[in-house]
Amino acid sequence: MKNEAISTNKVEEPMVAYGVSLLGLLCGLNFSSLEETHLPGSSIVELQKQTKLSPQDMAGVVGVSKSKYYELVQLNDIGTKNLDALVDFATLWKKGLIAFDDDDEMLSEWMTSRNSNLGNIKPVELLSTRVGRRELEKAFNRIEYSTYG
Numbered sequence: 001m002k003n004e005a006i007s008t009n010k011v012e013e014p015m016v017a018y019g020v021s022l023l024g025l026l027c028g029l030n031f032s033s034l035e036e037t038h039l040p041g042s043s044i045v046e047l048q049k050q051t052k053l054s055p056q057d058m059a060g061v062v063g064v065s066k067s068k069y070y071e072l073v074q075l076n077d078i079g080t081k082n083l084d085a086l087v088d089f090a091t092l093w094k095k096g097l098i099a100f101d102d103d104d105e106m107l108s109e110w111m112t113s114r115n116s117n118l119g120n121i122k123p124v125e126l127l128s129t130r131v132g133r134r135e136l137e138k139a140f141n142r143i144e145y146s147t148y149g
Helices: 022-027 042-051 055-062 066-072 080-099 104-111 123-128 130-144
Strands: none
Touching (some): 022 042, 022 080, 042 080, 055 066, 055 080, 055 123, 080 130, 104 123, 123 130
């Protein structure tokens, strides 16, 4: 039997997850894998569909204007900064799913309805900043532990 060399060259193509949801994949990333992960812009559209958010809302998640969002979804690699924002968002969304007993319809409805406990704004409006996302995380904890006023 002949020894065959195994190539250790990196493959230069977008990451593809087979049999894993994009939310799950993003939640599984850690700091050390962030720089090495390349995600195509089309993944943002897929995440938008999974969460039933509008393009404007997803633009807020990654911190760009709506027109820049449409440019971003055409890229082969969204970059580390945008990936970091998506990982943060995906982790928050999973927390929301836990709070709403995995009912994504109820979570989507709650996210787009005005909420008196959040200053009478729509929770989706808090997605554009880290501070806002932390407020949503606190709200999800209150819902999960039934302490929501």
